[in-house]
Amino acid sequence: MSHGQISYHFFSFWLMIGLFPRSEKITVVGTGTGIIKPFYEKKNYTKPKILFAAKGRFKDKGGDLVLKAFFKALETLPELELSIVGQNDYSDQISHPRIKTYGFVSIEELQQLFNSHSLFLMPALNEPWGLVYIEAMLCKMPIVGLNRNSFPELSKNGEYGAIISEPDSVALADSIIRLFEDPIQLEQIGIEAQKFALANFTWENTVNKILKVMEVSDEWKAEKK
Structure with a gap:
């Protein structure tokens, strides 16, 4: 079974404490963004x-x-x-x-x-x-x-x-x-x-990584049949 994580920090931490001994079973997929939208206009950095x-x-x-x-x-x-x-x-x-x-x-x-x-x-x-x-x-x-x-x-x-x-x-x-x-x-x-x-950090990237893991998992299951 594969596990998806959002953070490399927790990926490394859980490997260190032995929670997931097989690193190949963990994929860091990240996250997208929340309610705040990108600001593309010029910003005034002279005002602290x-x-x-x-x-x-x-x-x-x-x-x-x-x-x-x-x-x-x-x-x-x-x-x-x-x-x-x-x-x-x-x-x-x-x-x-x-x-x-x-x-x-x-x-x-x-x-x-x-x-x-x-x-x-x-x-x-x-x-x-x-x-x-x-x-x-x-x-x-x-x-x-x-x-x-x-x-x-x-x-x-x-x-x-x-x-x-x-x-x-x-x-x-x-x-x-x-x-x-x-x-x-x-x-x-x-x-x-x-x-x-x-x-x-986009949801598209996250979804694509999850789908890739699922595809690999399906291929592995097919090989085992």
Whole structure:
């Protein structure tokens, strides 16, 4: 029996612990994208606008770390802005003139937020896959996260943003500052990130990989008859 997995990270992990001793029985098929559509228009990277989106699990998604890093980076980049979206009580818990909080928003509003921001920050402590990272790249936002779970795979080891080895707010702030200090390079990273997401994360690719596995399986069964 063959098993399809969406992530090379979990493929490697399960092989390591011996859950699936036969690697030839596992095929990484990936995923497509969600509700966010690609943004093809020109984006303004001279305005340092960070987006953090989480429908829940604020701390687990790295929300506390984002706030600490934001305030640290704000000392160097006073024009820095942070938008936090996804939960209705964010406005009650967070208040600062450079931070905008949103609750549950419509798909149209969420799309606009993805279109208008220039950096996506979610240093999640435990995010098994992270479809939102792919959606951010579709909108030409470089992504910043931790070196754990599938983030190295999705960001190509930080090539499409920045990768932080540990949940350290100072290191996270340094990455924010470094990325925004060169808006031309940031724009190029965003463009390349979108190309990577469009080329590698489509439902068509996923379905084709699944069909190929099924075809091979059918051929194998026919040979055994």
